[in-house]
Amino acid sequence: MALTDFDLVLFGGSGDLSMRKLLPAMYARDVAKDLPPGSRIICVGRHEWSQEEFLQTVESTSKPHVKSVAEAHWAKFIARIVYVSLNATDAKTYGTLVDVMRPDPALTRVYYLATPPHLFAQICDNLKEAGLATPNSRVVLEKPLGRDLASAKQINAEVGKVFAESQIYRIDHYLGKETVQNLLALRFGNILFEPLWRREWISDVQITIAEKLGVGNRMGYYDNSGALRDMLQNHLLQLLCIVAMEPPTSINSDAVRDEKLQVLRSLKRFTPTTLSQNIVRGQYRAGHVDGKQVPSYRDEPDAPEHSRTETFVAIKAEIDTWRWAGVPFYLRTGKRMADGLAEIVVRFKPIPHSIFNQPTSSFQPNSLVIRLQPDEGLSLNLMAKTPGDSMRLKQAELELDFRESFKSPRMDAYERLLLDVLRGQLTLFMRGDELEAAWEWVEPILDHWEKEDSVPTPYTAGTWGPAAASALIGRDGLQWREEALPED
Numbered sequence: 001m002a003l004t005d006f007d008l009v010l011f012g013g014s015g016d017l018s019m020r021k022l023l024p025a026m027y028a029r030d031v032a033k034d035l036p037p038g039s040r041i042i043c044v045g046r047h048e049w050s051q052e053e054f055l056q057t058v059e060s061t062s063k064p065h066v067k068s069v070a071e072a073h074w075a076k077f078i079a080r081i082v083y084v085s086l087n088a089t090d091a092k093t094y095g096t097l098v099d100v101m102r103p104d105p106a107l108t109r110v111y112y113l114a115t116p117p118h119l120f121a122q123i124c125d126n127l128k129e130a131g132l133a134t135p136n137s138r139v140v141l142e143k144p145l146g147r148d149l150a151s152a153k154q155i156n157a158e159v160g161k162v163f164a165e166s167q168i169y170r171i172d173h174y175l176g177k178e179t180v181q182n183l184l185a186l187r188f189g190n191i192l193f194e195p196l197w198r199r200e201w202i203s204d205v206q207i208t209i210a211e212k213l214g215v216g217n218r219m220g221y222y223d224n225s226g227a228l229r230d231m232l233q234n235h236l237l238q239l240l241c242i243v244a245m246e247p248p249t250s251i252n253s254d255a256v257r258d259e260k261l262q263v264l265r266s267l268k269r270f271t272p273t274t275l276s277q278n279i280v281r282g283q284y285r286a287g288h289v290d291g292k293q294v295p296s297y298r299d300e301p302d303a304p305e306h307s308r309t310e311t312f313v314a315i316k317a318e319i320d321t322w323r324w325a326g327v328p329f330y331l332r333t334g335k336r337m338a339d340g341l342a343e344i345v346v347r348f349k350p351i352p353h354s355i356f357n358q359p360t361s362s363f364q365p366n367s368l369v370i371r372l373q374p375d376e377g378l379s380l381n382l383m384a385k386t387p388g389d390s391m392r393l394k395q396a397e398l399e400l401d402f403r404e405s406f407k408s409p410r411m412d413a414y415e416r417l418l419l420d421v422l423r424g425q426l427t428l429f430m431r432g433d434e435l436e437a438a439w440e441w442v443e444p445i446l447d448h449w450e451k452e453d454s455v456p457t458p459y460t461a462g463t464w465g466p467a468a469a470s471a472l473i474g475r476d477g478l479q480w481r482e483e484a485l486p487e488d
């Protein structure tokens with residue numbers, strides 16, 4: 001669907017997210033001829049830069065993040081950018097934005113709030129007061145969307161006073177990844193998987209988002225947040241929803257989001273006892289990542305000396321439905337891990353009997369691996385005959401690489417999500433009730449940790465987290481994927 005003319009307003013237009021991700025994504029869509037000729041990107045910040053000074057900043061800070069720059073195209077792209085200086089918390093300064101916005105009611109207006117979240121409510125109020133929250137407007141909210149249920153409800157309520165739910169785009173960039181949509185295509189565009197996609201045939205699901213990086217310069221935010229709030233409540237639960245949801249009646253936004261909501265509402269609630277058995281919380285100590293010595297979390301710049309913030313969390317979750325009862329969903333995320341990757345592994349049950357001259361225990365159960373990072377891809381692990389005379393079976397990987405089939409270039413997650421916002425397509429964005437349902441499930445965990453004054457278990461940087469995370473899955477007779485990989 002072709003885009004109609006738009007003004008995209010980036011609050012936080014001078015910040016890291018805009019420079020590293022949003023502007024390069026818009027450039028890529030401009031090169032792909034998706035952007036209508038007159039459309040503009042209005043970058044907002046407090047800094048009193050002239051237009052020229054801001055464009056120099058874009059040149060030095062954003063351009064290096066563009067994958068491949070064609071100078072003539074770049075010149076055309078930056079001609080779309082307008083810089084506006086205002087203080088988001090001061091309604092009186094919004095006149096500068098009013099002056100540059102085009103009043104045409106046929107024009108799509110998008111306000112992308114790439115700012116700290118405590119500004120969301122005030123920005124929305126001030127847009128309304130300035131007459132800028134028009135019916136043709138949309139607002140995009142970046143994470144973190146709250147730090148508990150109450151604050152998430154407050155954001156929903158405050159933004160909801162100004163914009164209707166159909167105008168609100170809560171972004172989770174993992175949903176913009178090509179392979180996540182390919183998982184939807186695989187599940188609901190083929191007859192092959194759906195009959196097997198249930199407790200009778202699936203043994204377990206693992207979802208991992210592991211980073212090699214530490215906290216970097218985000219300590220102020222991270223130490224107040226931790227792995228559960230920063231990664232699990234949003235990204236991991238959203239991926240779990242895509243794996244576990246029932247077939248929606250259509251790909252329309254509410255049909256998909258209704259089904260995701262049902263998954264979140266069906267997650268088994270933890271009690272204080274089940275919580276300590278099924279959750280591992282860790283914090284990295286000094287170690288080596290890629291052969292380089294790295295400090296412990298508490299020795300990172302600006303870290304509180306006795307911080308109890310978790311940099312790792314692993315959870316065994318269960319979904320109380322006919323389809324999934326009894327199937328463990330292992331979720332884990334951590335910083336300073338052995339590898340940087342994001343993947344979903346759906347493992348099927350073992351074969352019931354071997355007709356070959358090798359025991360059933362030598363058969364690796366089939367698994368579907370959905371890789372989201374560092375590269376995107378899908379692979380299906382099957383047992384196959386090794387070449388040669390003997391009838392010996394070994395695991396082989398069937399790479400489902402659709403690039404050859406389709407040839408068209410892949411899109412980065414932010415490119416796709418920005419296009420969806422500009423098209424008014426909400427399917428890949430969280431609805432307010434989904435956000436609250438995710439917090440409802442997570443909050444008892446946070447409350448328990450706080451009440452118990454729980455201390456995260458230390459793990460050495462450059463490993464896969466505390467040994468307790470292996471024990472968590474090992475108790476069920478299973479292993480994390482990297483532990484189960486067959487040796488060559």
Ligand SMILES: NC(=O)c1ccc[n+]([C@@H]2O[C@H](COP(=O)([O-])OP(=O)(O)OC[C@H]3O[C@@H](n4cnc5c(N)ncnc54)[C@H](OP(=O)(O)O)[C@@H]3O)[C@@H](O)[C@H]2O)c1
Binds near residue numbers: 086142
């Ligand atoms: N960076 C990422 O990769 C990433 C990824 C996911 C989510 N996020 C989220 O996106 C948001 C922005 O992150 P970031 O890393 O880009 O932060 P950042 O580099 O600190 O940028 C913050 C931006 O907000 C603007 N700002 C702050 N207070 C303002 C005010 N009162 N009025 C007008 N503008 C104001 C700043 O402009 P001035 O300095 O000119 O005031 C700056 O452009 C955060 O909520 C973050 O959690 C970031």
